[in-house]
Structure formats: C-alpha cells, structure tokens
Amino acid sequence: MKLLNILVLLFTIFAAAILSSCSSSKDGRVDIVDAKIVTAIDEKLMPMKVTDTFPAGTTKICCWIKWKNARINTQIISKWHYVTDDVHIDNYIFTIPKKEGMGSVTLTIPPGKNLPVGLYRVDLLVGKRLLESLTFRVE
Numbered sequence: 001m002k003l004l005n006i007l008v009l010l011f012t013i014f015a016a017a018i019l020s021s022c023s024s025s026k027d028g029r030v031d032i033v034d035a036k037i038v039t040a041i042d043e044k045l046m047p048m049k050v051t052d053t054f055p056a057g058t059t060k061i062c063c064w065i066k067w068k069n070a071r072i073n074t075q076i077i078s079k080w081h082y083v084t085d086d087v088h089i090d091n092y093i094f095t096i097p098k099k100e101g102m103g104s105v106t107l108t109i110p111p112g113k114n115l116p117v118g119l120y121r122v123d124l125l126v127g128k129r130l131l132e133s134l135t136f137r138v139e
Contacts (some may be wrong), residue, residue, distance in 0.1 A: 014086060019101060023064070028073070028096070029071040029074060030067045034066040037062070037064075039054075039061075039062065045101075045102050046064075047064040052134075054115070054136065054139070058115050059111075061120070062109070063105050065105075070100065075105075076125070077126070078094065080092070080107050082116065084118030088101065092107075105122075119137050120136050121133060
C-alpha cells in the first residue's frame with residue numbers, strides 16, 4: 001500500500017510539472033530589463049535618442065527593449081494606442097530570437113501622413129500578461 005501511495009504521489013507531481021510546463025510555454029517567458037521610446041536604433045541595435053516627446057510631423061517612433069531569461073520564440077505583442085482619442089493604432093508581434101538580447105519595434109506612418117498631436121502608449125505583452133507600458137507625446 002505504501003508503494004502505491006508513493007507512486008500516486010510521484011505521478012501527481014510529474015503530471016503537475018508537465019501541465020505547468022505546457023501552460024507556461026503557451027504564454028512564453030521573458031523578463032524585460034529595460035524599455036525606452038527612442039527616435040531610432042543604430043546598427044548595433046542600441047537606442048539613439050531617448051525621448052518621450054516628438055515634434056509635430058513625426059512619422060516614426062521606435063520602442064527599444066532589452067530582455068533576459070527568455071524562452072526562445074516567445075512572442076511579445078506591442079500594442080500601439082493613441083490615448084488622446086482612445087484609438088487603437090496597430091499591433092506588432094516581435095518573436096524573441098535568443099535567451100538574452102535587445103531589439104526594437106517601430107511604428108511607421110504611411111508616406112504623406114503624420115502622427116496626430118497628442119498622447120500615445122505602447123503596451124508590451126506576452127499573451128495577456130503586461131510586461132511594460134510606455135507613453136510618449138507628439139507636440
């Protein structure tokens with residue numbers, strides 16, 4: 001009887017570990033070490049000018065991120081939002097290529113258009129879990 005109890009306990013622990021592994025791989029895993037709104041990224045993937053204010057007529061905004069402890073192929077969703085008029089702009093999915101590193105997602109407006117003056121937000125999520133939220137303004 002003791003052996004049966006031990007086997008049931010081991011099976012329960014093993015099953016819980018498998019379920020935990022499956023559910024976390026669905027959402028992925030990553031720790032954001034740093035995130036900034038910047039004007040551009042250089043050839044080494046480093047942020048150029050960190051700012052939270054852009055001039056009227058701006059057509060491109062970059063969100064730079066640095067991560068660690070990532071499960072490779074975790075997808076980070078960047079949700080861009082025009083807060084002033086409560087308008088969802090776009091979503092972009094960034095797939096983490098390695099355990100540790102940096103990269104960026106860029107909001108680019110089509111030629112002949114600019115970002116309207118006002119307050120904006122970009123949310124970085126894995127699944128429904130919010131990792132970081134950054135705001136910036138176009139004046």
